Amino acid sequence: MMAMTSLNYVEPPNSNLICCICHAPFTNPTTTRSCMHTFCRDCVVEAVRHSPHCPIDRSPLAMEDLAPANPIVKHLVDELIVECPLRTAGCPRTCQRQLLEGHMKDACQYVTVPCSEDGCCQMLLRKDRGKHADVCIHRTTECDGCGASVKYSDLTVHYSECSSKTATCSFCAAEILRSKLQDHVATCPEVVVPCPHAGNGCSWAGPRHELSEFHIPSCAYESLKGFFAIYGSRVSSHSAENTALKQRVQALEGIVHFMQREMQSFKTILGPWYHSEVQRTSRTGVPHVHVPEDSSLQGFVGPSLARTAAQRPPAPTPPDLFDIIDADQDTATPFFLPPEALFDSRIHTHSRTAGGLLDIQSHPGQRSLPLTPVAPLNLNTTLEGSLVGLRDSITGVAASVDSLTRRNDIALTNENMRINEELGSLKYAVHGIRLQLHRLMMDRNAQVTGRLGETGSATTGPVPIPVPAPPAQPVLHPPIMTPPPFIPAPGTKL
């Protein structure tokens, strides 16, 4: 916004509309609430900032005391007629002060404005803009040849490329339309061209018109044209075949790669049972032959391993087993030994003469030591072999369990019979004693009540409490019961 204080007023304004600070008609008239004096807003704000007093009567004044003046005052100053500030430049316009801004913005011909053409940064008076637009080098014009819109400043460059303008052939110096130049160069007799046999080795190059006239008749390669054609076609067919083969090789390589990966995964799955073909052939038969003969190796590998690797012994029959156990050990342990241990003990019994580690293990004193209940897997055989071994072991275990059950049954029956007998004899003994007691009681009753039984009273005195007769005492009556299978021990309590 322009400075209102610098405006020229056509008529001297009423002195009541003059700000006493800037001495010009009010701009944004502002009245003090306290003392009702009016100033331009900017002027009084600045004055209060310097000194908080009214500039006219020096009464205290704060920013809060400032308020817009009565609208009448504003209208009066806004309607004052002012000259255009560009009067010195030539604008004769006068208008109300409130309209001046619009005049400057849109209408005043003496305002400096930038050229409206793109890229032109020249500043000029608004009235000169039309004149300048005709000569501005940034204006858009039309090419008189092709009709394209081109910037005036780029017109020269455009002419040098425009297809509607003529150009000079650089070979034959002919003037030709630029749009036809390409076609001309393809046929211009002065253009330097290579021999058509350059690909086969001819190094000649020269103007086109000399080619057919002079060079071709004398070119050494011309006579070999037919050979080159055949040769060329053969090479091309070979290279095509080569490409096809390459593709096949690539595909096969892909398959091989895939197979390798599959193989790797199988190896991972098989784990320790995987043996490459080479390893297998190198060790064929070796463990099978040696292990049965060499018992120290057998011990080294472990009993079950040795058995697996060697010719498997037939599963022992229960009677065999019993014999071995009876011969070697006390009766309790075999029940709690795993079948493997039973096998072992049998083997060891037979191979004791061989000595070595096995003897220590098979010694009766060592029986109670924990043996490996389940043998480690033999990783030296094939997976199939291991499975067969495991199956055999299970068969052996089943047989052992069976024999154990039977043995248990027999032992139980034996025990039962013995207890039954003992029970019977005890029953007899108790019966005999009861009869004896009964007799004694009878005797006693007779002694107390009268002279009934004189037979036993001579030796036995009157006894208040019945006491069992010592066994050394002669029996006073004929034994009633049959003799028991065994006589109770002297201390036996009834």
Next chain:
Amino acid sequence: MALPKRIIKETERLVADPAPGITAAPHEDNLRYFDVTIQGPDGSPFQNGVFHLELFLPEEYPMSPPKVRFLTKIYHPNIDKLGRICLDILKDKWSPALQIRTVLLSIQALLSAPNPDDPLATDVAKHYKENEKDAQRVSREWTEKYASQ
């Protein structure tokens, strides 16, 4: 910096319509610097004297007061021997509503009515208080000696 419109207007008016007994003219090379003359008011000891002053409008004018100084020697209780003036409107009582013309009229009035109770030149003030007639005589002598045309 361009001269504010107000200073131009004041200058135009001072030249075109001067106050009685006062002239003020700006220097050509500095339009904020004025040569001022004030005639001694009639009926005062300074009657018939023409006193030269200098006046300078600072950058903040009219928010700050103009700086004014007597160039002519004067025997006055409110003006010291360097020409400095003890006048409230040139100091704390300044208002932007005042202007060059009112300042100069105030100075002229100060010549008519010395105020020894608010002195700047203490010896002169003392003289005025103790023996006003004699002091006025000295003032007249100084006026004749230094301020006569």
